[in-house]
Amino acid sequence: MQTQTITQKLANPTFFMNLSAKILPWLSSFAAILIIYGLTLGFATPPDYQQGQTVKIMFIHVPAAWLSMMAYGLIAVSSFGLLVFRHPLADVSAKAAAPIGAVFTLIALVTGSLWGKPTWGTYWQWDARMTSVLILFFLYLGLMALRSSIEEESLASKLTAVLALTGIVILPVIKFSVNWWNTLHQPAGVLKGGLDPVFLKPLLFSAVGFSLLFFALHMKGMRNEIIRRRVKARQLKEVDRAARAHGVEA
Amino acid sequence: MIPDMGPHAAFIWMSYAIMTGVLAALIAWLILDGRKQSRLLAALEARSAKRSDK
């Protein structure tokens, strides 16, 4: 008797479609509830003694930054699954995750910038974290640009996977180098220090909520992509059939 | 009553507004794209069903 692992079962697109159809409404609802609860709690917190009310931006900035990195990790894992295990849904996962990751990265950058203006006085601050997120944004753009520049889908998926894996290997080096660079050019004085526990609870709820939202969006993106590929396959079959009907070699 | 967000309130509201706007756009795109693909698929499946009926 054969038992299948979950990834093996998920190799069947139809299984994935059925499962995700059931899960998605729950996932989205939980995400929405947690986000609303977390942010409402967040708005009820008192002003921070250093940053005043602008600390409230943290409740969306930190989850966005965390998700921007997690999304890239997901793309790397999916790319690995494609190249090494040839998992049928690996590329769908990678392709769906890229624009969502890029969006969260953008949100992290914008909210970070808006947080920085009242806190440090400038819209942009070349601190280690923001700089790393900016570079991460370029990595996402690169992935999407590469994929769109190659017409043949199977080739595009594999080359993008190679790029993603090269990126994930270099990413720690980039972070390390940016940290180094930052400590050279930024003498102390950056607001750091422990987080007052009153802020921790809303942050946690918000972070979990946004993570669930990410997975819901990713799942939806995968569903769309699976349908898109079915459409393409059928369109190709139609063209093929029509060409043959007219005695032309497709 | 909206709580007083201090002297930098504009930045806070803008952050939340931009986040909401961007996410709403993303969700809208995903939903609309999904509907469009499903419609296309349904149309194609209807066509092939008709063909096999002939």
Add this chain to the structure above:
Amino acid sequence: MMQSFLALVRRDLGLAVREGGAVGTALGFYLIVVTMLPLGLGPDLKQLGRIAPGMLWIALLLAALLSLARIFESDDEDGSLDVLATGSLPLEAVAAAKSLAHWISTGIPLTLLAPLLGLLLNLDLDAYLPLVATMLVGTPAISFLGAVGAALTLKARRGGLLIALLVLPLFIPTLIFGISAVTSIMLDTGGSRAAFLILSAISLGSLVIGPIASAAALRLQLQ
């Protein structure tokens, strides 16, 4: 295998020399960009001197970027790449040989031009030797990692611009440590030895990662 490897390096170098224009273009570009800096920033020598290491490194990166596409392109065009891929030399070694040839034919000349351009930017006297040293050590990373970008965009449309987008983030560690090693000597702030060692480590790492990724990308497109 070593003989085939060296033969390939020599062949690519020969081609680069004969096709002298490409290397010349990169050098010319380097010169022009560095010339535009004072035009854009003002002729204040003190200011120029301060930013010279950074500018010289960045302009070198951009000049090297111009020539990356050619690493695999000309061989792909006439089918030699397919022959190389099916030959006795593993594709990783082919990629490494071509990256090495690129470094020798482009990276090194750019590095040698840098001190002259340093004169234009009033580079601090203490910084000349560190500059050349860091560039010699850092430019291999540019060639070997740049080759990955070239391999990925081999069959892509708009390949040239795309390479820049893909590959510049990969250059950032080399850039940071290369400049850091020079400026810490210039400003006498210490830490230059550490930066230099890390720079070397990154280049050594690229000698491994680059060919592996390049070969993987090439293999997918040469079937």
